[in-house]
Amino acid sequence: MNNLADLTTPYLLLDPEKMRANCERLQAHMNKLGVPLRPHVKTAKSVDIVRRMIPAGRGPITVSTLKEAEYFAEHGFTDMTYAVGISPDKLPRVARLNRAEVTLRVLLDSKAQAEAVVAFAKMERLSIPALIEIDCDGERAGLQPGDDKIVEIGRILHENNQLAGILMHAGGSYHCPDKAAKQAAAEHERMTAVAVKQQLLDAGLPCEIVSVGSTPTAHFAKDLTGITEMRAGVYVFHDLVMAGIHVCSTDDIAISVVATVIGHRPDKGWIMTDAGWMALSRDRGTAKQEVDQGYGLVCAMDGTPYPDLIVANTSQEHGVLALRKGSKAKLPELRVGSKVRILPNHACATASQFQGYVVPDGDELVFWPRINGW
Incomplete structure (x- = not known):
């Protein structure tokens, strides 16, 4: 061409310089706050782009489909979180990746899912790390902070050494046009995550990963104390919705x-x-x-x-x-x-x-x- x-x-035209500037802007902010970025590759779905987001080329990344996970595994990525609630029928595909020297974490928010993941892992004699999904603002799936089911699920996973931590997505931040509201959403997301981690620790359970993220909260967070990673995806390109909320x-x-x-x-x-x-x-x-x-x-x-x-x-x-x-x-x-x-x-x-x-x-x-x- x-x-x-x-x-x-x-056809779809990409400006690589704008993309590079978008990536550098968020990475610089995360560097300032001292928290690793786990980019969500559901926006780009292209190894040519993601290698420019993550020069090391092995991760960490977030995926929204198992096809993404399989595609990026084929291109050498080994550290992934599948950030959509797991259904038992998908576990064989998860297992194939975890056997191929890939760490693919799954997400769940129910006892039924936890029991299915543990039973499958025991049957296959492997470990499938799982994150408990928390709802921090009523916009997505997940358990409410303080819900006893968080500890109950945590115990089911921990007994088989599969409890990886917690994950949440501040979807409500997409409705925050002013700076103060986005900053408040980011802080609420952080405080919710820290409180749920403490709930697990108080029950004698580990919580190694505390994963939060959305493109608005990632850009407007002022303090990420207690957070182990930030996820964001659309920032690589941005769009009119992001422009509309500034x-x-x-x-x-x-x-x-x-x-x-x-x-x-x-x-x-x-x-x-x-x-x-x-x-x-x-x-x-x-x-x-x-x-x-x-x-x-x-x-x-x-x-x-x-x-x-x-x-x-x-x-x-x-x-x-x-x-x-x-x-x-x-x-x-x-x-x-x-x-x-x-x-x-x-x-x-x-x-x-x-x-x-x-x-x-x-x-x-x-x-x-x-x-x-x-």
């Missing part, structure tokens, strides 16, 4: 979908493109934010946003560009065949629509493949 103009649209600016967003203008509806104030929801995803994560970005913010090919121009609607392969409701801006003159870049609401969802990334590399273009599926 030599020229963006020669590529068939829609974790980043729109200029920090490292990926965009390149689309071609295929028609006009002047009677409706529409410009039609070839990037519908199959390219952009149906994610409407900015709908309840201060600024609704529709299905994506439209930019010129140099990355400059057109004033108030968003993807207002989509069908499977059509994107409808229109001015934001109430805007006094003028619809740009984009002829049929013109190219635009569309910044995504949710980087994870949009990237999952593609098989890989088109990446400018000096005067050349390279393609970094990614994996999808489960």
